Each structure stands twice: as C-alpha cells, then as structure tokens.
Amino acid sequence: MNMEQLILSLPKAELHLHIEGTFEPELMFIIAKRNNIKLKYKSVEELKKAYKFNNLQDFLDIYYEGCNALLHEQDFYDLTYAYFTKAYEQNIVHAEIMFAPQTHTNRGVSFETVIAGIYRAQADANKNYNISSKLIISFLRHLDEEAAFEVFEQAKPFRGLIDAIGLDSSELNHPPAKFKHIFREARKNGFFITAHAGEEGPPEYIWEAINILKADRIDHGNRCLENEELVKYLADNQIPLTICPLSNLKLKVVDDLKKHPLKEMLDKGLFININSDDPAYFGGYLNKNYIELQKHLNLTESEIIILAKNSIKASMLTEDEKNFHLSNF
Ligand code: ADE
Numbered sequence: 001m002n003m004e005q006l007i008l009s010l011p012k013a014e015l016h017l018h019i020e021g022t023f024e025p026e027l028m029f030i031i032a033k034r035n036n037i038k039l040k041y042k043s044v045e046e047l048k049k050a051y052k053f054n055n056l057q058d059f060l061d062i063y064y065e066g067c068n069a070l071l072h073e074q075d076f077y078d079l080t081y082a083y084f085t086k087a088y089e090q091n092i093v094h095a096e097i098m099f100a101p102q103t104h105t106n107r108g109v110s111f112e113t114v115i116a117g118i119y120r121a122q123a124d125a126n127k128n129y130n131i132s133s134k135l136i137i138s139f140l141r142h143l144d145e146e147a148a149f150e151v152f153e154q155a156k157p158f159r160g161l162i163d164a165i166g167l168d169s170s171e172l173n174h175p176p177a178k179f180k181h182i183f184r185e186a187r188k189n190g191f192f193i194t195a196h197a198g199e200e201g202p203p204e205y206i207w208e209a210i211n212i213l214k215a216d217r218i219d220h221g222n223r224c225l226e227n228e229e230l231v232k233y234l235a236d237n238q239i240p241l242t243i244c245p246l247s248n249l250k251l252k253v254v255d256d257l258k259k260h261p262l263k264e265m266l267d268k269g270l271f272i273n274i275n276s277d278d279p280a281y282f283g284g285y286l287n288k289n290y291i292e293l294q295k296h297l298n299l300t301e302s303e304i305i306i307l308a309k310n311s312i313k314a315s316m317l318t319e320d321e322k323n324f325h326l327s328n329f
C-alpha cells in the first residue's frame with residue numbers, strides 16, 4: 001500500500017473545521033443566485049483568484065464576505081451536507097464542526113435558521129454516511145464579550161444540539177482573557193472548551209486559553225514551540241492541539257511545508273492531530289493535508305497512523321466510541 005492509499009484507508013476524525021470555511025465557490029454562486037445576492041466577484045474564477053492571503057486577516061475578510069450568500073435553513077443544510085459528502089469520500093468517521101453564529105445573526109439571519117440547517121445535515125450524514133458529529137459554537141474574538149453573552153443566550157433553547165464552545169477570528173490583540181467570564185459560564189453549563197491560540201498570537205495566548213478559559217483542546221497552538229515550559233506542560237498533560245498544515249501554509253504561518261513544525265511537535269511528545277480548518281479556501285480537504293505533509297516532511301507510516309489515532313483520541317467521543325474506532329486500525 002502506498003502512503004496515499006494508507007491515508008485514505010485510515011478511519012479519521014476531523015476536529016478543527018469551520019463549516020463556513022467549506023463554502024466552495026461553485027456552491028457559493030448557486031446559493032447567491034437563488035437568494036438574489038450579488039457577490040463582490042463576478043465569477044467562480046475571479047473569486048478563486050482572490051484566494052491569495054498574506055495573513056489571517058486577509059483571509060477572514062474574504063471568508064466573511066462569502067458568508068453573505070447564506071440566508072435560509074436550506075443554505076446551511078446544503079453547505080453542511082456538501083462537507084459531509086467530502087468527509088465520507090475521505091473516510092472521516094467523526095467530525096467536530098465549528099460554526100460562528102455571529103457571522104449570521106449580525107446580518108439578520110436567526111440563530112435557529114443556522115442551527116436547524118446544520119443539525120438536519122448532521123442527522124442525514126449520520127444516517128446516510130454513518131458519520132457521527134459534534135457541534136461547536138465559536139465566538140468571534142474581534143467582537144466584545146458582551147456580544148458573546150448574547151449568542152450564548154440565543155443558543156440556550158438548542159443546548160441539546162451543541163457540544164462545545166470555541167473562540168476564533170482575528171487573534172492578534174484579542175487575547176483569550178478578553179472572554180474570561182463567558183467561558184466560565186460555558187464551563188458551568190458543561191460545555192467542552194476549545195480556543196484558537198498560538199496561530200498568529202504569542203505563547204502567552206495559549207497559556208491564557210489553558211489557565212483562564214480552561215480549554216480542553218487548543219486550535220493550532222503552533223507558537224507553543226517558542227516556550228519550552230509551555231511545550232512541557234502541553235506534553236505532560238497531553239492537551240490536544242489541532243494542527244492545520246495547508247491553512248498554515250496559505251496564511252503564511254509557515255512559508256514552506258518542508259519547514260512545518262509538525263514533526264518537531266511529534267518528537268517533543270505533543271498530542272497533535274491533522275485538520276483542514278477552511279478547506280474550500282486553503283486548497284484541500286483532510287486527506288490532502290495528510291498527503292502534502294507526509295511528502296514534505298517524509299512522515300513514516302507509523303507517524304501517519306499515530307496522527308490518525310490521535311484524531312480519534314482527542315475527540316469528544318466517549319471512551320467506548322473511541323475504542324470502537326481505534327479497533328479498526
Ligand atoms: N476562522 C476561520 N478560520 C480561522 C482560523 N484559521 N483562525 C482564526 N479564525 C478562523
């Protein structure tokens with residue numbers, strides 16, 4: 001079996017995926033047309049040409065623009081189900097999906113419209129593809145904590161559909177500590193906690209995500225490598241880091257996949273796994289992330305297997321569910 005076949009054949013979980021970041025240009029144009037929404041770009045080709053980013057903010061500007069096409073429950077269903085179809089083709093057996101309600105509620109789309117479409121797609125994917133999934137609400141960190149409290153209130157009637165609370169968007173100048181109170185509330189309500197930290201922000205933001213937000217899992221976390229004590233803490237406590245190689249390349253967190261720190265992270269005993277982040281924007285879904293990194297870092301078969309197993313182990317699944325998937329390796 002060659003490496004590509006191995007990567008395809010392994011059962012995998014995806015733990016860092018923004019559903020809005022799976023919005024493929026073709027689907028964006030179809031949905032915009034049926035909703036009578038004029039996009040900033042005239043064609044799929046023109047839009048794709050704009051996908052050149054110098055940093056996280058460059059990307060976020062285009063990504064939020066694309067979200068404007070999404071208005072109705074069916075739009076959120078189509079977006080989410082399209083992702084699950086790709087996930088099925090890649091042998092993803094479990095997905096933990098983030099969505100950012102504020103991106104939609106701030107445009108006048110109700111929380112219920114968004115979550116109803118996503119949930120219906122989750123249920124259909126479970127039935128048709130046997131893919132299990134969890135849902136993560138991600139607060140936008142460029143907005144204030146008061147706005148996060150408003151979303152939290154809107155989410156209350158849907159508590160049973162939501163598994164975790166996360167934090168994303170522009171990292172620099174928006175430290176995790178800014179959201180101290182709302183994450184305390186989220187924890188009190190029994191949510192699993194994730195937070196983007198150390199993608200562009202300094203190691204201090206990772207410490208804050210752990211010590212102040214009490215994050216169960218860190219999204220990205222690349223910059224932990226600048227702080228030895230932090231690396232030791234993350235490794236000793238086996239705190240999962242969701243690594244997104246093609247995202248790191250496209251947002252210039254690394255300038256070449258050959259210099260990606262994943263191998264160094266593995267060697268230091270960090271509990272890492274591979275994810276696609278915003279695959280419609282970064283040039284590939286989950287398997288492409290594994291394949292490109294394998295090629296550029298010369299990862300061995302056993303390292304690939306460790307990464308895939310880690311994706312299952314770092315998920316929110318129960319121990320029994322994890323053991324079931326791990327028994328298929
Ligand atoms: N929103 C979508 N993708 C993101 C990323 N990689 N970092 C921060 N916010 C995001």
Ligand code: ZN
Nearest residue numbers: 018168219277
């Ligand atoms: Zn992300």
